[in-house]
Amino acid sequence: MLARFGWVTRSALATALLALGGCGGTGNEKEEVASAEPSTASPSSGALDAAVAKVSDKDSADKPAHLVTPDRAVDPKKLVDVVEQEVKGGENASPSPESILWLPSDQSKIKDEPLTVKVPKGLSPLILNVNVPAANPLTKGKFELGKQLYFDPRVSLDGTISCATCHNPEKGWTDQLSVSVGIDGHTGGRSAPTVVNTAYGKTMFWDGRSPSLEGQAQGPIQNPIEMGKQSYEDIVLRLRAIPGYKDQFEKVFGTDVTLDGMAKAIATFERVAALSGNSKYDKYNSDGDLTALSESEKRGMVLFGLRLRGDDEFKTNVALKKAECTSCHTGSNFTNEQFHNIGVGWNAEKNDFADYGRFVISPIGSKNNSELGAFKTPTVREIEKSGPYMHDGSLKTLEEVVEHYNKGGNPNPSLDKDIKKLNLTDSEKADVVAFMKALTGEQVKVELPTLPPGTDGKIPDPHAALTPPPVKAAANVFHPAVQR
Structure with missing residues (x-):
């Protein structure tokens, strides 16, 4: 079983200090900044070193965690203070x-x-x-x-x-x-x-x-x-x-x-x-046009986590919220505006993330291991046009996106608690994709x-x-x- 992150090495904390939050985009990639102190866990320290508590199935929860510095081909001197440069x-x-x-x-x-x-x-x-x-x-x-x-x-x-x-x-x-x-x-x-x-x-x-x-x-x-x-x-x-x-x-x-x-x-x-609004879903939901959505889109809507209109007698014969989409994609814009780790960018061999996401910009004193590898929930509106998907563009199609969630994401120490295997059938996965495409609207x-x-x-x-x-x-x- 994958263990939770224990501590963060001194190197990780030092480099994390480079981004304390704020507004704007990224800063300049200047050649020289103060390098982080080397980690005591390993003689070769990489940027944003994280101490990973590796606990095997037989280890007890209260056993001291073993600190491991991931092997990262990153030069800490290339890191910049994003916020400082923008200010x-x-x-x-x-x-x-x-x-x-x-x-x-x-x-x-x-x-x-x-x-x-x-x-x-x-x-x-x-x-x-x-x-x-x-x-x-x-x-x-x-x-x-x-x-x-x-x-x-x-x-x-x-x-x-x-x-x-x-x-x-x-x-x-x-x-x-x-x-x-x-x-x-x-x-x-x-x-x-x-x-x-x-x-x-x-x-x-x-x-x-x-x-x-x-x-x-x-x-x-x-x-x-x-x-x-x-x-x-x-x-x-x-x-x-x-x-x-x-x-x-x-x-x-x-x-x-x-x-x-x-x-x-x-x-x-x-x-x-x-x-973007006035999609097929909006015509069904707001206008009451029961024919605006196809049978597949209606099944996908219920699997997604939304109920049919009370005056719609169509029987979907699928479980409400089986796809668990509305755990994050909520409201009229289909996003809870929160940050979640769904396993994208996790390298199991290196026991590390390619991108630390939200964790990096959280202020010292507010950092939480759950933010490691966590990224903002995007809107599902116009999702048909905005691929490839995820923060690194690693999933090319909506079918790949649904399959990623269906398998339970990529297991890692900070995986969001709501990410789990869904056991969707092939037809159910197709229905979820059909509903997401029904959110393409009138721009x-x-x-x-x-x-x-x-x-x-x-x-x-x-x-x-x-x-x-x-x-x-x-x-x-x-x-x-x-x-x-």
């Missing part, structure tokens, strides 16, 4: 000037008006102070500005990568790649999560290190493997040189271009545009914007950045919170 503005040496990050607003210059959004059926309204921050109310000008920034490759260092490169509305707001490809064809260690319905999200990124869309927008733009090794000052000054952006920022925020305004505009666009249609011309008079083509660059070099070194 500093992405620089390796000094932070960006405050005037780059934020400026006081001249209200007399603002020429904008509120934006009213009618959300698709099945979703709750976008309400200020509920799922729209009080500091960033929805406005028409902000939405249009955010749309341009979202599709503008000039936000990246070499003008090749935009937000839409990895989060393409036509691909379920992802890039449909196992791991995302950034500037110069470099790859990270995680798959791009969908932006769909993130308006309702409590945290962003697979590890939840950002508390808002505004925070998330600040990360990728200064991540060296996503949009290039650049500071916020580099980005803001580049945009300030574009007259069209200077004019829009003045009308929307009453300021020059700032990081604060960029984050708010991009978040507004994502909050409004990346909405807001996004037309590519016309971008403001640069100082050279040229207008970038946003369509060109929708195709990720060819892979040049994979990230061979695991980074505890490398992109997404």
Whole structure:
């Protein structure tokens, strides 16, 4: 039987200190940081060393645990303080000037008006102070500005990568790649999560290190493997040189271009545009159209964990919640916004995880072994379009996803208590997949914007950045919170 994790070695604690939580994306991968103290458990210490309490079936629960340092081909000196780098503005040496990050607003210059959004059926309204921050109310000008920034490759260092490169509305707001490809064809260690319905999200990124869309927008733009090794000052000054952006920022925020305004505009666009509802399930559940779902989809719905409408006399002849999906995929957006270890990325031979997930960014004093290898529950809406699946893109199809859960995940010391063998039949597995596909909805249609011309008079083509660059070099070194 697999034992629980006992302690974490001094090396693990030291490297875990590199990410104490906060908002934004990943930081820069600087060459030198303070290396962790070597573990006393082994002369060869790897990054994020974890002391694994290996207890055999015959060992008693109160027997002292044996500390084991996993063998990891990772250089601790390559690790970075994700949060520190983002707070500093992405620089390796000094932070960006405050005037780059934020400026006081001249209200007399603002020429904008509120934006009213009618959300698709099945979703709750976008309400200020509920799922729209009080500091960033929805406005028409902000939405249009955010749309341009979202599709503008000039936000990246070499003008090749935009937000839409990895989060393409036509691909379920992802890039449909196992791991995302950034500037110069470099790859990270995680798959791009969908932006769909993130308006309702409590945290962003697979590890939840950002508390808002505004925070998330600040990360990728200064991540060296996503949009290039650049500071916020580099980005803001580049945009300030574009007259069209200077004019829009003045009308929307009453300021020059700032990081604060960029984050708010991009978040507004994502909050409004990346909405999906009015699926076959919503037509059945909300409209009462009993014919909206097929018999297979109805069986899958019950297996998933949802009851049929009271006026539906169809007999599914399957056990309610046999697939255990609603243990995590709950609510109108089909996610509990929590973090779970389902065994993805666990290497039984090395007795270690490829990615420590939520555990890395939890503050010291709040760390829990249950967070090892745990990642955020994604929405199931638009799931048909957002594969491959899991944080590492290791499962290519929904059929593979269902089979992963059916076998009880990959056993490991921190496996979530709700993950267990399901004993689904082949037909039941097919029915669950059919229901998940019935959650493909009516997305807001996004037309590519016309971008403001640069100082050279040229207008970038946003369509060109929708195709990720060819892979040049994979990230061979695991980074505890490398992109997404």
